[in-house]
Amino acid sequence: MSGMRRAPRPSRGPAAVASSPWIVVFAGVVVMVVLLFVALGAYRGRSPAPDDVSAPPPALPLPQGTVPPIVATPTPAKSSASPLRPGLSPRASGLSPSAAAGSRQPTAGRTAGPTSSGSPTRQPQVAPGVSGRYRVVQSFDGGFIGEVLIVNAAGADRGWTVRLDFTGGRLVTAWVEGVPQGTVRQTDGGFTYVSGVDVPAGGSATLRFHLERASTTPRACTVDGVRCTGF
Template sequence: MSRPPAVGPTVAPTSARPSTRAPQRPPAVSGRYRVVQSFDGGFIGEVLIVNASGADHGWTVRFDFTGGRLVTAWVEGVPQGTLRQSDGSFTYVSGVDVPAGGSVPLRFHLERASTTPRGCTVDGVRCGGF
């Protein structure tokens, strides 16, 4: 008695599936750096904090400059946050939340420093503007 030849398993063709990763959302809070005013021996800088989320949000700005001296940092018309500095790095933690869909300018006065920071972040996300 003869048997029919053995047939191996059939393999279905594979189909390419699109990635199921969710698209990346922009950060809830971001920042944009600029120089507001420059003068002999120093400048006034600003990080504009923008809240693109639907809820009020606290924020932390960190900026790094080579050398120089930070004279002061402020947000006009609201309770001030907390400023810490160490070896050319400055961290400002908000005193108030930035409202949903709103913005808040953090300004600072630096002396004897380059107007271009080595780094600038808002909640760990790199600032734009330079």
């Protein structure tokens, strides 16, 4: 017996842990719980405390002094007048009450001023400055000699233009006695004569002409566009 050796006993540290796994699991759970509590404590320390929703809002300060009374504004009644057109501003058709009260009635002793009538005033017709009178001086076989007397009723010297129209015929010549001659322009059945010298104010001039194979009565005779007399 004395020669036999005893086998060494295994140590209880690592072998016990290896033989009992529930101990390791329990220790891990405890560590995780501790870490969770530490994390929650740290999070609560960082985030501010939430406001109390149920707390009433702070009261506003009341105004100092006397509060003015509230006056209700009357709502204007709807007018029965026709609606206004766009772009037109409303205007009162009558006087305001204050103007009507302050106006004075005309007294019986005062007379109203003259009122203007609605009818337009007619302007007096002005006689033409230059006029003409037609007549036949001499008639013969195959033709005649006629004349136009030009009278200047204006207050200044005036030039003039005579136009004569006949049914057919041929102009032989035309002239003004005693003054420089003007310009003759023959047309179909007549002619136009433009004066060479102005007629003095209040004076006259005589235009004569020789016409063949035509009636002694002209179809038209004008002096400056005004119809002649005498035919």
